[in-house]
Each structure stands twice: as structure tokens, then as C-alpha cells.
Amino acid sequence: MxxxxxxxxxxxxxxxxxxxxxxxxxxxxxxxxxxxxxxxxxxxxxxxxxxxxxxxxxxxxxxxxxxxxxxxxxxxxxxxxxxxxxxxxxxxxxxxxxxxxxxxxxxxxxxxxxxxxxxxxxxxSPEIEVARAAIRRLKVPGAFDMIPFVGDRVQVVGVRLDEDCPVLDTPLRQLTELFPDLNILVAGILRADKVIVPGGDDQLLAGDNIYFVAEKNHVRRALNVFGHEEEEARRIIIVGGGNVGLFIAEQLLAENPKIQIKIIELDQERATFVAERLPKAVVLHGDALDLEIQREANVAGTETIIAVTNDDKVNILASTLAKQQGCSWAITLINNQEFGPLTASVGIDAYVEPRQTTVSGILQHMRKGRIRSLHSLAGGRAEVIEAVALDTSPLVGKPLRDIRLPAGIVVGAIVQDDQVVVPRGGTVIRPGDTVVMFTRADMIRKVEELFSVKLEYF
CATH class of the missing domain: 3.40.50.720 (NAD(P)-binding Rossmann-like Domain)
Known part of the structure; x- marks a missing residue:
């Protein structure tokens, strides 16, 4: 091309x-x-x-x-x-x-x-995409990332495994035996800056960042299995009343008018404008790095802080200060991609990177074959792809255990006859099924060929 x-x-x-x-x-x-x-x-x-x-x-x-x-x-x-x-x-x-x-x-x-x-x-629109990404993370407490697929019926969720995770050192194939009615599949592991597409014998280690694919109504229980039992936030502080912060507040209040939102904005004129646009929110004019302003906003009694100013350092420091004062969860906007991997070490739970959200939106229109949607992960080292299986695809008509998928590609979920199926070895993909796949970036061409009209693949 x-x-x-x-x-x-x-x-x-x-x-x-x-x-x-x-x-x-x-x-x-x-x-x-x-x-x-x-x-x-x-x-x-x-x-x-x-x-x-x-x-x-x-x-x-x-x-x-x-x-x-x-x-x-x-x-x-x-x-x-x-x-x-x-x-x-x-x-x-x-x-x-x-x-x-x-x-x-x-x-x-x-x-x-x-x-x-x-x-x-x-x-x-990077600002809208960033705001939506922050809202997605907010709606899945305990996760550092969440991407919806197939009309939000399938969710790909990123979660960090701490020392108290109850399934550490457990081979992945045993998760199915331990939780037979849990409709999830661990599709990717980020470990020591490496992307691993795991097999059944791989184990989860403390400090791993994992991505699992799940039917939407199984996500909450899956998070519990991985040691995360955080509750959805009802009291939220937004640092930054620019277009991103304003859009987040408007969307959250439209979905739940009872949610309590406070916005901290440094610019007096902008603070006045936001207060007029959002009469149901509390808008504070001041510096989010000022402890007195944070105390006035009652960060200690707030579940989540979302820092989305144009300054990465302000976002990181405001989030860190809030966590130190008792705020439970911090979501932070990071423009400099070098800062992203450092956020966990200073107590930030999830971050949004505009570059990655924008690149994902563009790549979706570049992929060949019957690819409907995609999202770039791990700094572009992996992708999750939603596509329609064609009659000519080598994925169709055989049990998955008999299909020799290249290393680095895994089928995470299938929507078949209006049902979400998390695949096992005996699952058969049929023409017209919607398939959600996790793939390392170096295997993208192979995935495109799986969903193209050509037969030659292996």
C-alpha cells in the first residue's frame, strides 16, 4: 500500500x-x-x-x-x-x-x-479518544486498560498481578479446571518489556501485566480471580478543565447524574466557563499541586483522580499527591511515551497515552481483509483485532486444536449465533463468525491473511 x-x-x-x-x-x-x-x-x-x-x-x-x-x-x-x-x-x-x-x-x-x-x-479526534479511553478505565476498576469489541459484548482487559494474586504460579490450563464457568482467556503477558502470547503450560508471575479476553458480564469475577476487588468510583476528581476533562465530566454526568465530580482548573477564565457548562459539578480554581486545593477537593474521601492537563509532570505529581493523601485510584494522561512505564512505580494505577489511542484509530483503517476493529497495545508491540471469518479462511471448519496457528497469535473470543464463545481446543469457527484475536505486532501480516479472501496461507 x-x-x-x-x-x-x-x-x-x-x-x-x-x-x-x-x-x-x-x-x-x-x-x-x-x-x-x-x-x-x-x-x-x-x-x-x-x-x-x-x-x-x-x-x-x-x-x-x-x-x-x-x-x-x-x-x-x-x-x-x-x-x-x-x-x-x-x-x-x-x-x-x-x-x-x-x-x-x-x-x-x-x-x-x-x-x-x-x-x-x-x-x-485525539481529545475525544483520550477522554473515552479514560472513561473505559474508570468503568473497570482494578484494570489499567479496557478495550471493547463486538459492540462491547467482548472486553479485552489489562490488569497487573500483585503478590497477593491467588492464581500466581498456576499453569493457565488449570484456570479452566479451577473456574469452569468463567468465560475468559489470558491472551497476552507483558513481562520484563517482552510480549508473551502464552500457552497452557505458562504460569502467571507477580508483577506481570496481563491482558485477558472475556465476555462482558464475566469481567468483574475475572478481576476478583486475579486479586482485584476495587469498587466502581462514585466520587471523582478531574484535574484539568480543558476539552478532555470537560468531555469526561459531561459523559459521566450524562450516564449517572448522581455521581460526584469535582474539577480543579488553574485558569480562572476556563474554570468559570466549565462551571457554567457543568452546574452539577463542583469546579475549583487553583493549582492541583497545591495541597490546600487538594484538601479542599477532599482527595482523601475520593475513589478516583483523573489528571488530564496538558502537562505530564503536573498530571503525574497531582496523581501521586492524591494517592499519598488517601485517594484510592489514579488515572493519568501521559503525552511523553517515556514516562508511561514509570507510572506504576510512583503509584499511578492506569495511564492514557494520546499517541497510542490515535495510532490505533488510524491503523484500524489500514488493515486488510475483513477486519472491523483493532487496538494497539504495549507501545505498538501487540494488537487486538476484531474480524469476520470468511469461507476461505483457514480458521474455518476445523477444531482449533487442529489449526496450526503461528506462535504469537491466539484466538481470544468468537461471537457465534449471537453467543460469545471463549474458545477451547474443540471449538470450530464457522463462516460469518466474528473473531477477536490477540497478536504480536510482528505477526500482523499473518492475521490479515487469515481474514483475506485468498486460500494460500500455510
């Missing part, structure tokens, strides 16, 4: 890295010579210095025969114009743009991005 990426920042760089690793023909455009130099020195892609919306630059990048343009510069208007130029002058089939300003995305203006006006096929 031939792809043009406009913007060489964190998101553009990581998309380019993903696609280049999968042998796509990738060209990156950015006006920063420094960023383009970094791209050239790090990745096997073409890189051009210039303005991504200029027709001559897009032509130089190969827009006349490109399959897709992904516009993720820092400027919404540049992203939108680049897609317009790619459509009007070069007839690029698929156009994806990152749009941050919520003014463009209000339902009133939904026709703006139609083919007749600004022809953008997919809008990626």
Missing part, C-alpha cells in the same frame, strides 16, 4: 514506523527539517521537507498513485486542506485527518466533512 503521511511529530512518526515495518511504501511530509532528518535516520521511508497541503509537495510525494493520505500535522486547517487537495487534484481514495478543535466536530456541522464539501473519510 502506498501511503502519504502529513506530519512527522510523535503520531506521524509512529504511524510511519508501523507501516514501514509492514513493508508499505510510505512518504512523510513535514515543514521541520529536524523532524524529517529524524525520520530519514530512523525509518525506511521517503521524507520530504515542505508544507503538506501544497499540491506540488503532494505530487512529489506520489499522490497521483497513493492509496491513502493521513494528515496529522499540528494544525487542523492544514490537515483538512491536505485532504481536500489530495481528493480534488489527485483522487486519493482514502483520506484520514486529525482534527483537534471541537468546534469543527459539533453535530450541527456534520455535513462539513462530506464528499461534497471537505472530503475526509475518517476524522480522528
Amino acid at each position: 502506498k501511503v502519504i503521511i502529513c506530519g512527522a511529530g510523535q503520531v506521524g512518526f509512529n504511524i510511519a514506523r508501523h507501516l514501514a515495518n509492514e513493508n508499505n511504501d510510505v512518504t512523510v511530509i513535514d515543514r521541520s527539517p529536524e523532524l524529517i532528518s529524524k525520520i530519514r535516520n530512523s525509518l525506511d521511508v521517503h521524507a520530504i521537507v515542505g508544507y503538506a497541503s501544497h499540491p506540488d509537495l503532494l505530487e512529489q510525494a506520489g499522490a497521483r498513485d497513493a492509496d491513502m493520505i493521513i494528515a496529522v500535522t499540528l494544525f487542523d486547517e492544514v490537515n483538512m486542506v491536505a485532504c481536500q487537495v489530495a481528493h480534488s487534484l489527485f483522487d486519493v481514495p482514502t483520506k484520514i485527518a486529525r482534527v483537534r478543535a471541537q468546534n469543527y466536530l459539533q453535530p450541527t456541522w456534520r455535513e462539513l466533512f462530506s464528499r461534497e464539501h471537505l472530503p475526509i473519510d475518517v476524522i480522528i
Whole structure:
């Protein structure tokens, strides 16, 4: 596939890295010579210095025969114009743009991005995606991550195993014997910076971060099995009243008007605006790193703090201070990917990384075959994929024990005849079934082939 990426920042760089690793023909455009130099020195892609919306630059990048343009510069208007130029002058089939300003995305203006006006096929809004990711983590207390699939009937849940986890050192095959009516499958283990797709003889160790796949109504019991019995929060403090914090508060209050939400916002004007928008929330004007402000917000009596300012250090420190004062759970926004692995050591329970949520949203539209949805995990080292099994797929018609799936791929769940099935060795996938798979990143091409129309695979 031939792809043009406009913007060489964190998101553009990581998309380019993903696609280049999968042998796509990738060209990156950015006006920063420094960023383009970094791209050239790090990745096997073409890189051009210039303005991504200029027709001559897009032509130089190969827009006349490109399959897709992904516009993720820092400027919404540049992203939108680049897609317009790619459509009007070069007839690029698929156009994806990152749009941050919520003014463009209000339902009133939904026709703006139609083919007749600004022809953008997919809008990626990092702020909304980040807010939704934080809410998902909030709804599964005890988990550091949760991704819904198949209309939220199947959930992939990430949880850390502590020393008191009751199933440590237990071979995974024994979990089925110990809990025969528990509809889950441990699909991935993150251990010592390595992604493991486990077999039945693998054991769980203290300190492991694991991902399990489960039918939604089995998640709470599964968390208990892994040593997490936290209750869903009813009292929440949000640090940061920007677009992310405001969206989180609006969604939570819309779903449960009885929930108690307090928002700490440093900017006086913004605090006043948020207070007017959210009459059912308490808005405090002040510095979230000020202990007096935290005490005024009653962090000691709060179940969860969600820190979503634009400053990683403020988010981390505010969360840490709140935990020290007795707050039970901390969810933190981290923009610098280097900070993510350090959060657990300072008491932060879950973090949201905008780069990963944005990359996941874009990659979903890159995958071949009948892939409906995907989510990138572990810094891009693994993916969970939802796809439809075709008649020609080698997955169809045989018991899973007889299908020699490559190492690094596991079937986590199947939706069959409107029922969620967590597969065992004798499970048979049928044409039209929806399949949720966990895979290491290096096996993505194999997964795509499993769901393509071609027969040749093994």
C-alpha cells in the first residue's frame, strides 16, 4: 500500500514506523527539517521537507498513485486542506485527518466533512479518544486498560498481578479446571518489556501485566480471580478543565447524574466557563499541586483522580499527591511515551497515552481483509483485532486444536449465533463468525491473511 503521511511529530512518526515495518511504501511530509532528518535516520521511508497541503509537495510525494493520505500535522486547517487537495487534484481514495478543535466536530456541522464539501473519510479526534479511553478505565476498576469489541459484548482487559494474586504460579490450563464457568482467556503477558502470547503450560508471575479476553458480564469475577476487588468510583476528581476533562465530566454526568465530580482548573477564565457548562459539578480554581486545593477537593474521601492537563509532570505529581493523601485510584494522561512505564512505580494505577489511542484509530483503517476493529497495545508491540471469518479462511471448519496457528497469535473470543464463545481446543469457527484475536505486532501480516479472501496461507 502506498501511503502519504502529513506530519512527522510523535503520531506521524509512529504511524510511519508501523507501516514501514509492514513493508508499505510510505512518504512523510513535514515543514521541520529536524523532524524529517529524524525520520530519514530512523525509518525506511521517503521524507520530504515542505508544507503538506501544497499540491506540488503532494505530487512529489506520489499522490497521483497513493492509496491513502493521513494528515496529522499540528494544525487542523492544514490537515483538512491536505485532504481536500489530495481528493480534488489527485483522487486519493482514502483520506484520514486529525482534527483537534471541537468546534469543527459539533453535530450541527456534520455535513462539513462530506464528499461534497471537505472530503475526509475518517476524522480522528485525539481529545475525544483520550477522554473515552479514560472513561473505559474508570468503568473497570482494578484494570489499567479496557478495550471493547463486538459492540462491547467482548472486553479485552489489562490488569497487573500483585503478590497477593491467588492464581500466581498456576499453569493457565488449570484456570479452566479451577473456574469452569468463567468465560475468559489470558491472551497476552507483558513481562520484563517482552510480549508473551502464552500457552497452557505458562504460569502467571507477580508483577506481570496481563491482558485477558472475556465476555462482558464475566469481567468483574475475572478481576476478583486475579486479586482485584476495587469498587466502581462514585466520587471523582478531574484535574484539568480543558476539552478532555470537560468531555469526561459531561459523559459521566450524562450516564449517572448522581455521581460526584469535582474539577480543579488553574485558569480562572476556563474554570468559570466549565462551571457554567457543568452546574452539577463542583469546579475549583487553583493549582492541583497545591495541597490546600487538594484538601479542599477532599482527595482523601475520593475513589478516583483523573489528571488530564496538558502537562505530564503536573498530571503525574497531582496523581501521586492524591494517592499519598488517601485517594484510592489514579488515572493519568501521559503525552511523553517515556514516562508511561514509570507510572506504576510512583503509584499511578492506569495511564492514557494520546499517541497510542490515535495510532490505533488510524491503523484500524489500514488493515486488510475483513477486519472491523483493532487496538494497539504495549507501545505498538501487540494488537487486538476484531474480524469476520470468511469461507476461505483457514480458521474455518476445523477444531482449533487442529489449526496450526503461528506462535504469537491466539484466538481470544468468537461471537457465534449471537453467543460469545471463549474458545477451547474443540471449538470450530464457522463462516460469518466474528473473531477477536490477540497478536504480536510482528505477526500482523499473518492475521490479515487469515481474514483475506485468498486460500494460500500455510
